Amino acid sequence: MFDTVLIANRGEIALRVVRTCRDMGIATVVVHSGADRDSAAVRAADHHVNIGPADPHRSYLYAPAVIEAARNTGAQAIHPGYGFLSEDPDFATICAENGIVFVGPPPEVMARLGDKSTARRIMADAGLPVLPGSREPVGTADEAAEVARVIGFPLIVKAVAGGGGRGMAVVPDAGALLPTFRATRATAQAAFGDNRVYLEQYLAGARHIEIQILADAHGNVVHLGERDCSVQRRHQKLVEESPAPRLPAELAERLAAHAVAGARAVGYRGAGTFEFLVRGEDAAFIEVNSRIQVEHPVTETVTGIDIVREQLLIAAGRPLDFGQDRVHRRGVSVECRINAEDPARDFAPCPGTLTAFEAPAGPFVRVDTHAFPGARARPEYDSLLAKIVTWGPDRDQALARMRRALRELRVEGPGVHTTAPLLAEVLDEPDFRAGRHDTTLLDRRTAP
Numbered sequence: 001m002f003d004t005v006l007i008a009n010r011g012e013i014a015l016r017v018v019r020t021c022r023d024m025g026i027a028t029v030v031v032h033s034g035a036d037r038d039s040a041a042v043r044a045a046d047h048h049v050n051i052g053p054a055d056p057h058r059s060y061l062y063a064p065a066v067i068e069a070a071r072n073t074g075a076q077a078i079h080p081g082y083g084f085l086s087e088d089p090d091f092a093t094i095c096a097e098n099g100i101v102f103v104g105p106p107p108e109v110m111a112r113l114g115d116k117s118t119a120r121r122i123m124a125d126a127g128l129p130v131l132p133g134s135r136e137p138v139g140t141a142d143e144a145a146e147v148a149r150v151i152g153f154p155l156i157v158k159a160v161a162g163g164g165g166r167g168m169a170v171v172p173d174a175g176a177l178l179p180t181f182r183a184t185r186a187t188a189q190a191a192f193g194d195n196r197v198y199l200e201q202y203l204a205g206a207r208h209i210e211i212q213i214l215a216d217a218h219g220n221v222v223h224l225g226e227r228d229c230s231v232q233r234r235h236q237k238l239v240e241e242s243p244a245p246r247l248p249a250e251l252a253e254r255l256a257a258h259a260v261a262g263a264r265a266v267g268y269r270g271a272g273t274f275e276f277l278v279r280g281e282d283a284a285f286i287e288v289n290s291r292i293q294v295e296h297p298v299t300e301t302v303t304g305i306d307i308v309r310e311q312l313l314i315a316a317g318r319p320l321d322f323g324q325d326r327v328h329r330r331g332v333s334v335e336c337r338i339n340a341e342d343p344a345r346d347f348a349p350c351p352g353t354l355t356a357f358e359a360p361a362g363p364f365v366r367v368d369t370h371a372f373p374g375a376r377a378r379p380e381y382d383s384l385l386a387k388i389v390t391w392g393p394d395r396d397q398a399l400a401r402m403r404r405a406l407r408e409l410r411v412e413g414p415g416v417h418t419t420a421p422l423l424a425e426v427l428d429e430p431d432f433r434a435g436r437h438d439t440t441l442l443d444r445r446t447a448p
């Protein structure tokens with residue numbers, strides 16, 4: 001096992017990885033920007049290295065500085081968290097060239113999955129259901145019109161390199177096809193430096209269901225069940241839970257089998273997530289996230305498995321020490337993302353200094369946060385302040401504890417709004433309470 005792991009991230013996930021390393025007796029190095037020198041992760045780590053200014057392109061995304069910090073501190077492995085360099089195959093390659101273990105899948109696997117159009121094709125060939133759509137990226141307006149003729153409307157134009165809900169646009173009818181096709185290509189070029197897009201049928205009123213998998217370097221693949229992440233704003237998740245409410249067991253098993261088959265087909269290694277859209281009995285693969293997910297704690301809570309620990313063991317070459325028959329889920333776990341955003345202003349981030357921050361606690365409440373009184377939510381970075389995770393023997397009790405936790409939470413600061421009040425309302429929505437919601441729940445609520 002590694003003596004020292006470098007964490008190439010910030011915020012709650014950096015702190016969360018530090019904690020598991022400590023549980024495992026591994027020393028930690030947290031790299032940080034000048035803006036994060038007083039962060040909770042920096043304070044918790046054994047060592048910290050300032051790798052550049054607040055601008056992430058000159059710090060958290062700047063591979064040479066991260067590698068140099070690893071070399072100077074003797075770190076044998078780099079945990080990339082989520083976002084930043086976590087799905088960058090070039091970075092994983094540079095790690096390998098420097099004799100450092102990248103905690104994640106092999107670079108070539110990441111490259112194939114990071115291209116969402118290629119991932120779709122690989123998974124379709126592996127027998128996973130996909131929505132009707134283009135098999136290759138679509139380069140011209142004529143090709144787009146041709147594909148649209150086959151799959152019909154509504155459809156969705158998606159950036160091959162897209163992520164985080166960006167680079168995606170729904171096309172309701174033929175008249176909107178060309179402008180949306182062109183606009184999405186331009187957005188994709190600006191956001192990801194890659195203007196390739198593909199087309200897929202738009203499945204209205206679907207649920208987002210994803211399967212957590214673990215694959216080691218010895219050919220063992222297990223799944224840790226599903227998560228329902230259907231409460232979304234602008235295609236980004238806000239509430240997640242495991243298991244998925246009212247999902248027929250047969251369908252859940254089918255999705256899990258698809259994820260395991262897909263992981264095997266692509267030679268996956270590490271922790272990963274297979275995402276699906278589900279409507280009624282229909283399910284379709286949409287993408288793989290080849291990293292730890294923000295919402296992983298709900299799976300940890302119901303399985304008792306520390307996913308970061310498994311990531312580190314797999315990266316160190318250890319075989320999984322349990323099989324599928326030893327994965328058991330107990331009760332229900334729910335996560336709410338507390339973002340420094342204003343739901344009344346289309347979820348615009350509202351950075352600022354926190355004059356007060358009090359996290360909920362008490363029975364069956366876990367809070368993963370980097371916030372504290374005096375901390376500053378910065379415009380350069382993601383707006384996630386805290387994740388509140390609750391557990392209950394059944395969904396009603398997990399949700400009751402979440403209501404209690406949201407009431408206990410206190411976040412204050414000039415100009416700082418959070419998603420907490422809106423999420424408290426979502427918990428009381430009849431459709432959500434009944435577990436009958438889909439990905440359009442929030443858009444319908446907050447539509448002007």
Ligand code: ADP
Nearest residue numbers: 162163164165166200201202203208235286439
């Ligand atoms: P990202 O990589 O940006 O997270 P995904 O492909 O995972 O993008 O999609 C994110 C969300 O967008 C989904 O959870 C769903 O709400 C919506 N979405 C994506 N593709 C479709 C589709 N074909 N039909 C309906 N909704 C979709």
